[in-house]
Amino acid sequence: MEMLVVNNLYKSFGGVKAVSNINMKIEEGQIVGLIGPNGAGKTTFFNLLTGIYSPSSGDIVYKLNQEISSINFRPSRMVKYGVARTFQNIRLFKEMTVLENVLIGYHNNFKYNLFTSLFRLPGYYKHEDEAYDEVVELLKTFNLYDKKDVLAKNLPYGEQRKVEIARALASKPKLLLLDEPAAGMNPQETRELTELIQWIREEFDLTVILIEHDMSLVMDLCDDIIVFNYGTLLARGTPEEIQNNPEVIKAYLGGE
Amino acid sequence: MKILTKKNIYTLVLVLLIYFLVLLLSNVGIIDSYIQLNMVIVGINIILAVSLNLITGFTGQFSLGHAAFMAIGAYASGIMTAKLGQPFIVGVAVAALSASLAGLLIGIPTLRLRGDYLAIATLGFGEIIKIIGLNNDYVGGAIGLNDIPRYTNWTWLYFSVIATIFIISNFVKSYHGRACISIREDEIAAEAMGVNTTYYKILAFVIGAFFAGIAGALYANYFYFIKPDTFGFMKSIDILVIVVFGGMGSITGSIVGAVILSVISSFLQGFPELRMVIYAVILFLIMVYRPQGVMGDKEFKLFNKEGGLSGNVSSK
Numbered sequence: 120m121e122m123l124v125v126n127n128l129y130k131s132f133g134g135v136k137a138v139s140n141i142n143m144k145i146e147e148g149q150i151v152g153l154i155g156p157n158g159a160g161k162t163t164f165f166n167l168l169t170g171i172y173s174p175s176s177g178d179i180v181y182k183l184n185q186e187i188s189s190i191n192f193r194p195s196r197m198v199k200y201g202v203a204r205t206f207q208n209i210r211l212f213k214e215m216t217v218l219e220n221v222l223i224g225y226h227n228n229f230k231y232n233l234f235t236s237l238f239r240l241p242g243y244y245k246h247e248d249e250a251y252d253e254v255v256e257l258l259k260t261f262n263l264y265d266k267k268d269v270l271a272k273n274l275p276y277g278e279q280r281k282v283e284i285a286r287a288l289a290s291k292p293k294l295l296l297l298d299e300p301a302a303g304m305n306p307q308e309t310r311e312l313t314e315l316i317q318w319i320r321e322e323f324d325l326t327v328i329l330i331e332h333d334m335s336l337v338m339d340l341c342d343d344i345i346v347f348n349y350g351t352l353l354a355r356g357t358p359e360e361i362q363n364n365p366e367v368i369k370a371y372l373g374g375e
Numbered sequence: 376m377k378i379l380t381k382k383n384i385y386t387l388v389l390v391l392l393i394y395f396l397v398l399l400l401s402n403v404g405i406i407d408s409y410i411q412l413n414m415v416i417v418g419i420n421i422i423l424a425v426s427l428n429l430i431t432g433f434t435g436q437f438s439l440g441h442a443a444f445m446a447i448g449a450y451a452s453g454i455m456t457a458k459l460g461q462p463f464i465v466g467v468a469v470a471a472l473s474a475s476l477a478g479l480l481i482g483i484p485t486l487r488l489r490g491d492y493l494a495i496a497t498l499g500f501g502e503i504i505k506i507i508g509l510n511n512d513y514v515g516g517a518i519g520l521n522d523i524p525r526y527t528n529w530t531w532l533y534f535s536v537i538a539t540i541f542i543i544s545n546f547v548k549s550y551h552g553r554a555c556i557s558i559r560e561d562e563i564a565a566e567a568m569g570v571n572t573t574y575y576k577i578l579a580f581v582i583g584a585f586f587a588g589i590a591g592a593l594y595a596n597y598f599y600f601i602k603p604d605t606f607g608f609m610k611s612i613d614i615l616v617i618v619v620f621g622g623m624g625s626i627t628g629s630i631v632g633a634v635i636l637s638v639i640s641s642f643l644q645g646f647p648e649l650r651m652v653i654y655a656v657i658l659f660l661i662m663v664y665r666p667q668g669v670m671g672d673k674e675f676k677l678f679n680k681e682g683g684l685s686g687n688v689s690s691k
């Protein structure tokens with residue numbers, strides 16, 4: 120079943136057409152790779168998908184927890200709709216611990232009210248305990264449990280990327296958007312990440328769209344690859360199709 | 376249920392012990408009226424600093440108008456008790472509520488303004504409140520409001536301080552408070568994680584103003600007399616200095632800061648210019664040698680926490 124439909128999507132900044140006439144449908148349960156040369160509009164597309172930018176024209180429709188279209192997108196509501204993301208330029212809460220970072224991802228799953236929080240009523244302990252257990256479970260999967268009390272800013276780059284993914288997962292999304300998750304990772308970390316993404320897709324029943332420049336990761340991991348070039352959708356297909364597509368090869372060679 | 380943990384019981388016992396000890400020492404005269412006066416000042420400054428810390432230290436919303444919330448509380452309680460003959464509890468309640476209503480109003484610009492711009496907006500808000508006071512004859516204009524009954528005693532003071540610390544620490548260690556901290560850290564990421572930043576920024580102002588209002592009531596009903604100048608820009612700066620000195624995002628820091636700086640200014644009472652110089656030097660030294668404040672964002676703990684979840688979650 121399709122869970123994301125994009126219709127004639129445009130976004131321009133002044134004279135720059137960052138995203139131009141994008142049409143696509145994404146099926147549930149897939150891992151979709153989004154590739155393209157620098158400045159192709161990939162991150163802009165994610166920002167449109169998460170309500171950070173609103174489209175200049177066209178629209179985006181999710182069929183997740185509910186059917187919702189881009190007119191109603193607000194960044195802080197996307198998690199409620201089932202969409203979570205990471206950022207290309209890591210945006211962790213630097214002065215908070217790893218555990219606290221991931222607990223922020225869990226924010227919308229907390230149920231106790233303000234009054235309970237101010238007076239620390241029994242519900243506080245119950246819900247904080249529950250959240251703690253779930254988040255710790257998640258941290259263990261990511262091999263981050265030992266670091267749970269470390270401030271995010273003190274982690275090496277590769278682990279910061281992992282915390283960002285864990286934080287997004289803590290919101291219990293249906294669709295996970297990863298903006299260059301392997302950037303700054305060494306080959307060993309990249310391999311682990313590939314397995315991890317595969318595993319979380321199964322375990323959490325997720326759809327994943329990931330932007331990535333590391334072609335081996337993209338080719339290993341993705342069921343479906345979409346190529347952007349100058350804001351437009353240049354090609355779409357399986358890893359083999361994309362690898363042998365002359366236009367894609369040209370865009371990459373010409374773009375460098 | 377983890378309410379009756381050892382730690383909580385110890386804390387409760389300690390809180391009551393201090394209360395009765397001071398009561399006893401006052402009754403036998405060891406704590407004289409001069410010490411009492413200073414205790415009132417320290418207590419009020421603790422409330423002001425802890426509540427401003429919630430807004431500026433934890434939520435990251437730079438505010439230069441905290442004294443205005445205090446002013447609103449002071450005048451509200453002054454009117455209630457002096458003009459309308461209401462008991463102190465009504466004065467305190469009206470003070471807290473009207474100040475938090477003002478917090479709601481000043482919270483709204485925070486949705487559009489950040490950093491320096493917000494600081495200027497809150498500063499303007501403080502001046503507006505002062506000018507309203509200066510031009511309102513009902514509350515005595517520039518001359519001020521007189522003959523406010525002295526209701527503030529050790530019991531009121533102490534339990535107001537304890538309530539402020541208790542409620543604000545509970546808040547910052549809950550998911551609501553963590554949401555506020557995440558806004559300070561990275562507003563865009565906080566939104567992307569589902570934090571309604573609008574709501575939490577305003578909430579921080581509302582809660583912070585609530586307690587500043589109580590501080591105002593305690594002030595008015597101790598010193599008999601209030602005038603708009605008392606709550607000017609310089610008072611807001613004083614409170615901010617305490618917060619920065621103690622450490623942004625540390626409640627214990629604000630308490631320590633309030634005690635130390637209140638005592639210093641009490642010694643320099645007779646030399647207001649010297650006081651400003653010394654304040655400036657202290658701030659300068661802190662900025663150069665310990666920009667995170669005396670406590671950083673750490674908390675000083677009386678008792679070792681005994682593992683378990685809530686200890687872990689609030690391990691900062």
Ligand SMILES: Nc1ncnc2c1ncn2[C@@H]1O[C@H](COP(=O)(O)OP(=O)(O)OP(=O)(O)O)[C@@H](O)[C@H]1O
Nearest residue numbers: 132135137155156157158159160161162163164207
């Ligand atoms: N907020 C903005 N204001 C103005 N121009 C922008 C803005 N965001 C993106 N752009 C422009 O839109 C174009 C696409 O940028 P985008 O960041 O989406 O590319 P990208 O495909 O993610 O590139 P990279 O692989 O380098 O991350 C670029 O020309 C960029 O300069």
Ligand SMILES: [Mg+2]
Nearest residue numbers: 161162163207
């Ligand atoms: Mg990008």
